[in-house]
Amino acid sequence: MNWIELIIKIIIWPPLWQLIVLGLIVPLVVVIGILWFERKTAARVQRRFGPLHVSPQLGGALQLIADLMRYAFQEVIIPKTVDKGVFLLAPLTALVLSIVPLVAVPFTSVARWWPIPMDYSVLISLALSTVSAIFIVLASWASNNKFSIIGGMRESYMITAYEIAIIISILSTAAMTLSYNFVDVVNAQEGWKWFAVLNPLAFLAAFIGVLMATSGFPFEIPESENEVVAGPYTEYSGLLYGVNMGAAYIKRFVYSVLITLAFFGGWLPYHPGTGFLSGYLYPSIIVVVKATILMAIFSFLRAVYGRYRLDQALDFAWKILFPLALFGLGLGILEAYLGLI
Amino acid sequence: MSARISGISGKVGFNDLKQLPGFWTRKLGKDLYEVFIGPQHPGSGHMRIIIRVDGDVIVEADPDMGYVHRTMEKLGEGREWIKGIPLYERMAIHDACNVTLPYVEAVEKLLGIEPPLRAKYLRVLLCEINRIAAFLYGFGIFGVFVGHSTMYMWPFGDREVWVELADWLTGARLTHSYPIFGGVRRDAPEGFTDSLRKAIRYMRKRLEEYRKIYVDNPVIRARLEDVGVIPRNLAIELGITGPNLRASGVEYDVRYNAPYEVYDELDFEIPVFQEGDSLARVWQRVEEIKQSLHILEQVADWLDKHKGEQIMHDRFWKTAPPLYKKVFQETGRVKLVPVFALLKVPKGKAYARAETARGEISYYVESNGANKPYRVRIVSASARNAIVFKYILPGHRVMDLPTIYGSIDYFPPEGDR
Numbered sequence A: 001m002n003w004i005e006l007i008i009k010i011i012i013w014p015p016l017w018q019l020i021v022l023g024l025i026v027p028l029v030v031v032i033g034i035l036w037f038e039r040k041t042a043a044r045v046q047r048r049f050g051p052l053h054v055s056p057q058l059g060g061a062l063q064l065i066a067d068l069m070r071y072a073f074q075e076v077i078i079p080k081t082v083d084k085g086v087f088l089l090a091p092l093t094a095l096v097l098s099i100v101p102l103v104a105v106p107f108t109s110v111a112r113w114w115p116i117p118m119d120y121s122v123l124i125s126l127a128l129s130t131v132s133a134i135f136i137v138l139a140s141w142a143s144n145n146k147f148s149i150i151g152g153m154r155e156s157y158m159i160t161a162y163e164i165a166i167i168i169s170i171l172s173t174a175a176m177t178l179s180y181n182f183v184d185v186v187n188a189q190e191g192w193k194w195f196a197v198l199n200p201l202a203f204l205a206a207f208i209g210v211l212m213a214t215s216g217f218p219f220e221i222p223e224s225e226n227e228v229v230a231g232p233y234t235e236y237s238g239l240l241y242g243v244n245m246g247a248a249y250i251k252r253f254v255y256s257v258l259i260t261l262a263f264f265g266g267w268l269p270y271h272p273g274t275g276f277l278s279g280y281l282y283p284s285i286i287v288v289v290k291a292t293i294l295m296a297i298f299s300f301l302r303a304v305y306g307r308y309r310l311d312q313a314l315d316f317a318w319k320i321l322f323p324l325a326l327f328g329l330g331l332g333i334l335e336a337y338l339g340l341i
Numbered sequence B: 001m002s003a004r005i006s007g008i009s010g011k012v013g014f015n016d017l018k019q020l021p022g023f024w025t026r027k028l029g030k031d032l033y034e035v036f037i038g039p040q041h042p043g044s045g046h047m048r049i050i051i052r053v054d055g056d057v058i059v060e061a062d063p064d065m066g067y068v069h070r071t072m073e074k075l076g077e078g079r080e081w082i083k084g085i086p087l088y089e090r091m092a093i094h095d096a097c098n099v100t101l102p103y104v105e106a107v108e109k110l111l112g113i114e115p116p117l118r119a120k121y122l123r124v125l126l127c128e129i130n131r132i133a134a135f136l137y138g139f140g141i142f143g144v145f146v147g148h149s150t151m152y153m154w155p156f157g158d159r160e161v162w163v164e165l166a167d168w169l170t171g172a173r174l175t176h177s178y179p180i181f182g183g184v185r186r187d188a189p190e191g192f193t194d195s196l197r198k199a200i201r202y203m204r205k206r207l208e209e210y211r212k213i214y215v216d217n218p219v220i221r222a223r224l225e226d227v228g229v230i231p232r233n234l235a236i237e238l239g240i241t242g243p244n245l246r247a248s249g250v251e252y253d254v255r256y257n258a259p260y261e262v263y264d265e266l267d268f269e270i271p272v273f274q275e276g277d278s279l280a281r282v283w284q285r286v287e288e289i290k291q292s293l294h295i296l297e298q299v300a301d302w303l304d305k306h307k308g309e310q311i312m313h314d315r316f317w318k319t320a321p322p323l324y325k326k327v328f329q330e331t332g333r334v335k336l337v338p339v340f341a342l343l344k345v346p347k348g349k350a351y352a353r354a355e356t357a358r359g360e361i362s363y364y365v366e367s368n369g370a371n372k373p374y375r376v377r378i379v380s381a382s383a384r385n386a387i388v389f390k391y392i393l394p395g396h397r398v399m400d401l402p403t404i405y406g407s408i409d410y411f412p413p414e415g416d417r
Helices: A003-011 A014-045 A063-073 A084-104 A121-129 A132-143 A146-177 A182-187 A200-213 A238-263 A276-303 A310-338 B002-007 B014-018 B072-077 B081-091 B093-111 B117-145 B149-170 B192-215 B218-224 B232-238 B243-247 B278-305 B322-331 B338-342 B381-385 B388-392 B400-408 B412-416
Strands: B033-037 B048-054 B057-064 B348-356 B359-367 B375-379
Touching: A003 A014, A014 A063, A014 A084, A014 A238, A014 A276, A014 B149, A063 A238, A084 A121, A084 A132, A084 A238, A121 A146, A121 A182, A121 A238, A132 A146, A132 A238, A146 A182, A146 A200, A146 A238, A146 A310, A146 B033, A182 A238, A200 A238, A200 A276, A200 A310, A238 A276, A276 B149, B048 B400, B057 B388, B072 B081, B072 B375, B081 B093, B081 B338, B081 B375, B081 B412, B093 B117, B093 B348, B093 B359, B117 B149, B117 B192, B117 B278, B117 B348, B117 B400, B149 B192, B192 B218, B192 B278, B218 B278, B218 B400, B232 B243, B232 B388, B243 B278, B243 B359, B278 B400, B359 B381, B381 B412, B388 B400
Parallel strands: none
Antiparallel strands: B033 B048, B048 B057, B348 B359, B359 B375
C-alpha cells in the first residue's frame, strides 16, 4: 500500500467522510446553491433581478462566495462587555455540534460504509440534533446585549416548542418499522412506499417543526430583524457571524437529511452495491439531492409569508403541531398493526 | 438596583459606567427590562422608543423624538418667501406637494390673490399623486416590519410609477417645489393625462394583488387584527390625525371638512373604518388610494377639457419677460418669474391647512411686510401622531412594536421638522 492509497483510504473512511465531506463541504456547496435559488426566486416573485453584480454570466451565483470572503476578512469585533471565552466558543461549538448528527445516520445500506453501528441511529441522530441549539442560547447570553438576550429567550422558547414535534414525528417512522435502525426505515420504503405518503401527518409535523427549528418563514422569530436586530447574533461580526449563519444552515441541511431518510426513502430507488462508488458515493448523492430539494421548498416560503408573533407561534406549536405529531405517531402505529408497511 | 442597570455586568463596574459622558441611570420597577429601540435600529425610524418590558409584554413606552430636528421654522425666517417652499418640503420629500401647499395658500391669502383654476387642478393632481406614492412608501416599510419581503418590494416598485409621473410633470422625482405663489411652476406635458389613466388602471389591478398576498394573508391577518387598537374617544383625545384617525371611526378629512383648492368641486368619499386596529389602518390606506385614483380620473378629464389655460396669476405673469412667454407658449414650461426673488408680502397673519398622506398639516404665517417671513409655525401630521405610541403600546408584546409602528406610518423627519 503506497501513500496515495493510504490518503484515499483515510478520506473515504466513513466517520471522516461523513463529518468533513458530507457535513462541511457538501452543505457549503448546497447552501451556496440554495441561497442563490432563494434570492433569485424571491426576486422573481418580487419583480426584481436579485443578485446580478458578481458573475453576471452565471446570474450572480457567485455572490455568496463574495459575501463569504467579505465575512472571512472582516475584523472580528469583540465588545468589552461580553463574556469572552463563551462568546468565542459558543458559535464554534454550535457549528461542530450541528454537523455531528450526520455521523449517526447511514447514507447507504452497506454495513461497511457506516461510520457507527446503525442499530439505534434514529434515536442517536435525533438526540444529537438537539444539542447545538443550547449553544445559540449560550452565545446570546454571553453577548450581554439586550437584543441578544431577547433573541436567545425567543430561541429557547422555540426549542421547547419544535423539538418535541420533530422527535415524535420522526420516531413515528421507527414505530411503523418496529426498528430504531435508519437502514430498516429506509428499506421499508422499498417500492415507492414513501412514508411521506403513508404517514402525511407525521411528515407535515416534521416539516413545520424543521421550519421552526431553522428560523424559516413564517417562524423567523429569534432573528427577527425589526425587533431584535439579529437576535442571538447581534454582537457577532466578521467570521464569527459567518460561523453562526453557517451553523444555522448546516442545521437545516441535517434536518433535511433526516426527513429525507425518514420520509422520502433515503437512497431508494437506488440499490447500493459494495464498492465505494456504487455502495457509498452514489447513494450519498441521491440523499443529498433529495435533501436539497427539500431545502429549496423551505427557502421559497420566505417570499409568501410574513412572520408570526412569538406567542402565536408557540400557540400553534403546542396546540396544533404537537397533537399533529401525536396523531402521526398513532397513524404510524395503526398502519404497522394493520400490516400496511 | 445597580446590577440590573442596562443589563451590563461583568468586568465593567457600575462606577465606571457612571463616569461615561451622557450616561444616566433611572430606577426600574421590579423585574422590568428596559430596551432602547433606536435611533440606530432596523426597526425604528430616525427616532427612539424606550420600552420597558415585563416578560414579553410592554408595560411602558416612551417615544423619544427629535433626532432629525432641522430647525425648519427658524431657518424659514432667514429666507425669502419663495425659498420657504423648497425648505418646508424637506419635511416629507415623498409627499412634497401636500406639505408645502398650505404654506403657499397662506402666503396667497396675505397677498390677496387667487390662482387660476387650471393651476388649482394641477395642484390637486400632484397632491393626489404624492398621496398615493406616500401611502405606497408606508406600505413597503410596514411590509418589511412584519417580515413580508414581497410586500416590501412590490409597493416600492409600484411607487416608481407615481414618482415617474411626478417627475414628468414637475421635473423632479421627489422635491418638486411645484406649487408657487399664484399658480404652479409648469403645465402638464402633452400626453400626460393618457399616461395618468394608464397608471390608474395599473394601480387598481395591483391593489387587488396586494390584498391577495398581504392584507388577506392568514399570517398577516393574525399579526394585525386587534393589535394596536385606538378607540374612537382616545383618538379624539390624543388629537391624532389622518388615516389613523379615520380608521378609528372619526369622519374628519380636511379635504372634506374645510375644502381647499378644488376639492369641493370633485366627487370623492372619505372612507372610515370603525375597528381602529392595525388591519383597519391598512385597509384605510388601501381605500384612500382608491379614492385618490377616483379623484385623479376626474382631474385628468378636466385638464383635457381645459387645455392651454393660464397657470399663473396675472400679477406675476405680466412681469414675465417676453422670452418666457414665448417658451411657455411653445413647450408649456417656464422658469420662475424673477419677481419672486424680491417679493414683499403685506403685513398680516394667515393660517392654512391641508390633508397630507399622514394627516392634517397646518401653517401659521406672519409677515411684517419684509421680503422674509416674520414667523412660520408648522404643525405636521406626524408630530401629532407620535404621541399615540405612548398610549397604545403598553399591553402589547414586543413583537407588536414594529406592527404598530408601521401601521401608524409615523415619519420622523416630518414630525421633527
